[in-house]
Amino acid sequence: MSDKLPDHVILLQGVFEEGFFDRFSGQPQDAIFILEGRPGLTAARSNGRALVKRKIQPTVLADNMAGFLFYKKRVKEVWMAYQSVYPEGAVCSIGAMILAVLAKKHRIAVYLFKGRPQPDLMAKEKEIFSFNGQRVSAAGTRGYVPLLEWVDKKYITKIYS
Amino acid sequence: MRRSKNRSIKESPLFWPVHWKGDVLSVLDETLIPRRLNYIKVHTTAEAVKVIRDMKTRAFGQFLVVLNTFLLEINRHKGSEQNLVKKLEKTARALNNSRPTFPFAEVTSIVVGWARKAADDQLNVRESLIKNINGYLQGIRFRRLERVKKIASLIKNRDSILTHCNVSGELAMAARICQEEGKDIHFFATETRPYFQGSKLTAWELGRMGASVTLIADNAVASVMADGLVNKVIVGSDRSCANGDFANKIGTYPIAVLAKEFGIPFYVLTQPSNTIPRGEDIPIEIRQEKELLTFNGRATLPFKARGFYPGFDVVPHEFITESLPIDVR
Numbered sequence: 355m356s357d358k359l360p361d362h363v364i365l366l367q368g369v370f371e372e373g374f375f376d377r378f379s380g381q382p383q384d385a386i387f388i389l390e391g392r393p394g395l396t397a398a399r400s401n402g403r404a405l406v407k408r409k410i411q412p413t414v415l416a417d418n419m420a421g422f423l424f425y426k427k428r429v430k431e432v433w434m435a436y437q438s439v440y441p442e443g444a445v446c447s448i449g450a451m452i453l454a455v456l457a458k459k460h461r462i463a464v465y466l467f468k469g470r471p472q473p474d475l476m477a478k479e480k481e482i483f484s485f486n487g488q489r490v491s492a493a494g495t496r497g498y499v500p501l502l503e504w505v506d507k508k509y510i511t512k513i514y515s
Numbered sequence: 516m517r518r519s520k521n522r523s524i525k526e527s528p529l530f531w532p533v534h535w536k537g538d539v540l541s542v543l544d545e546t547l548i549p550r551r552l553n554y555i556k557v558h559t560t561a562e563a564v565k566v567i568r569d570m571k572t573r574a575f576g577q578f579l580v581v582l583n584t585f586l587l588e589i590n591r592h593k594g595s596e597q598n599l600v601k602k603l604e605k606t607a608r609a610l611n612n613s614r615p616t617f618p619f620a621e622v623t624s625i626v627v628g629w630a631r632k633a634a635d636d637q638l639n640v641r642e643s644l645i646k647n648i649n650g651y652l653q654g655i656r657f658r659r660l661e662r663v664k665k666i667a668s669l670i671k672n673r674d675s676i677l678t679h680c681n682v683s684g685e686l687a688m689a690a691r692i693c694q695e696e697g698k699d700i701h702f703f704a705t706e707t708r709p710y711f712q713g714s715k716l717t718a719w720e721l722g723r724m725g726a727s728v729t730l731i732a733d734n735a736v737a738s739v740m741a742d743g744l745v746n747k748v749i750v751g752s753d754r755s756c757a758n759g760d761f762a763n764k765i766g767t768y769p770i771a772v773l774a775k776e777f778g779i780p781f782y783v784l785t786q787p788s789n790t791i792p793r794g795e796d797i798p799i800e801i802r803q804e805k806e807l808l809t810f811n812g813r814a815t816l817p818f819k820a821r822g823f824y825p826g827f828d829v830v831p832h833e834f835i836t837e838s839l840p841i842d843v844r
Contacts, residue, residue, distance in 0.1 A: 389734070391734070392706070393732055398816055399816060399817065403818055411819065413820070413821040414821065415823055416708035416807060417734035418705070418707070418708055418733035418734075419765055419766070419824070419825060420769065421768035421769035421828055422825045449735075451773075452734065455772055456772055458776075459772050482714075482730050482731070483714075485815075486813055487811065488810065490706070490711045491549070491711075491715065492715075492718065492719040494722060495722060495730050496729045496730065497729065497730045498735065498739070499732065499735070500735055504741070
């Protein structure tokens, strides 16, 4: 991708249900950015496949790169996948809270949609020791790999159930 | 057990990753850590630019490569003093263009200034520069060691510190001092995609120094803050502005915003500069998408995707609790 960022990026975070992606017909192709979703890149794989199937080529970001788009004032909306909703907020995929806080700071809307079921709260620590089949950390390193986190309602604009 | 003031600090290999082996510059290849410690031999400016551009060395290592490349060219030079000055000006230009976000020109201009002044004053340019550059490096070394002690004093017993990317040895050495002082502390290191400086370098060197460290994915930073697992953030910086804004590895800005949201103090190691007025003025290097979409020679995703890889984040100064500066000017 060139250095030129689209002006109105839609950021997708978490793993959405297949049918969710039908809403993207008619969207400019270069405006949909998806986050990788460590440890297994499940979000990028699942969301990316669904978009490509609909002839939309998303732009992939590492999980730590969304802040740059907010700082450059290029984010139009944040769409996040949730696992369960409550009156006080929602349980979402890990990484959701980062976007929620950035969105609040930059006054960007956050919309939640039902995500694919993710039953595990934590992954095994070894999931963080490797990437794409290669060990990246030294032997003896400890890991902490939460897969879900709480997002308080004060960060959420609207939940689509 | 209190640490003696005169006792030397155990050094991390990342603290001073460039050495001389005879007439050849040896640069620690950080991309091979933690598998092995290997040094790349650098003989010319072109090779020095390559190790910087290919990110074989980064952060403070780059700074050392830049300064020592001048010594390399001085050692190699066979011609006149006037031609030496011209050669060093050419060397400076090549180094300045190696990575756009880094203020190499602030350092290369000092060296070129010394060379020109020595020539104007009809001094021996070679001898004058060797003395000045080595003296400058010694000064930086001393100031970094002083900052290591300051970091250690900032860290209190039972602190749990979040860090991002790698700060070239200083945090690990501070952790060692804290350990010797009997402080019970813990670190959370983000893995720092896409190059994994956190996994490969920070978790490795903290572990080597006997520190307690846990690796997390970049997407878990809010979780560890929200759950009260960290009470301090300490990061480095790659470039500073006159107003106190700074640039650091991508991922630093969200951490700063989150730290403020959760009331967690945010500390940054800086190199003050007045060259750039504000954060918005820092040129941010956008790296090739393949560096994000491939790893170990293989694609990370099973479909054709575009990638966007900004190398750095800018953090406005209002997010900083305290800066720990070293003046390199």
